[in-house]
Amino acid sequence: MKKVNLTDAFDSFDEQWSPRLAGELNGQEVKLAKVEGEFVWHQHDDADELFFVHSGELTIQFRDEPDVHLEAGEFVVVPRGVEHRPVADEEAQILLFEPRGTKNTGDVDSELTQTAEKRLE
Numbered sequence: 001m002k003k004v005n006l007t008d009a010f011d012s013f014d015e016q017w018s019p020r021l022a023g024e025l026n027g028q029e030v031k032l033a034k035v036e037g038e039f040v041w042h043q044h045d046d047a048d049e050l051f052f053v054h055s056g057e058l059t060i061q062f063r064d065e066p067d068v069h070l071e072a073g074e075f076v077v078v079p080r081g082v083e084h085r086p087v088a089d090e091e092a093q094i095l096l097f098e099p100r101g102t103k104n105t106g107d108v109d110s111e112l113t114q115t116a117e118k119r120l121e
Contacts, residue, residue, distance in 0.1 A: 006054055009120050010034065010093045017112050019096060019104060021119045031096040032120070035088045042106035043083040047099045050077045056092030061085045 004022050009032055013020060017039060019031035035058065051060060052075035060068045060076055063083045068076045078084050086094075105113045 004120070006032070006093075006095075010054070012121055016091070017104075018118060019114065021117055022095075024100065027100050028097055029100050029102070031098070033094050033096060034091055035086060035094060036091040037088065039086045040105055040108050040110045040112055041083055041085045042108040043081055044078075044098070044102055044106040045081055047102045048077055048080050049102070050075055050095075050097035051086065052095040052097070054093040054095060056088060056090060058092045058094060059087045061087055 002023075009020070009022060014034070016034055016036050019033040021029055022032050023030040032054075041063070051058060051070065053070045053072050055072050057072075058070045060070070060078060061084060062068075065082075070076060103113065
């Protein structure tokens with residue numbers, strides 16, 4: 001068992017939109033990411049995705065639903081199959097909870113697609 005200090009974990013990397021695997025439980029991955037700007041529109045056909053804001057602010061935009069604005073300490077679950085795009089006007093630190101092996105850009109390939117899993121050091 002390994003304890004994770006979120007402040008230290010976020011201090012250990014600088015890259016934007018490049019999630020780090022921080023833990024696993026019951027087939028789910030806990031990932032940490034620093035984000036700023038706009039991500040790509042995408043959906044996960046077979047996976048729900050939880051966005052939890054540790055610091056900063058994040059907006060999850062939806063094509064067919066009102067946007068959801070999150071501040072530190074808040075989260076939203078995006079149901080499988082729902083197209084969405086995370087946006088942060090300034091850097092936000094977020095935790096993601098999703099099934100093991102979920103591609104970060106879902107059904108889309110882009111320059112932001114992660115092909116190799118990065119782990120916290």
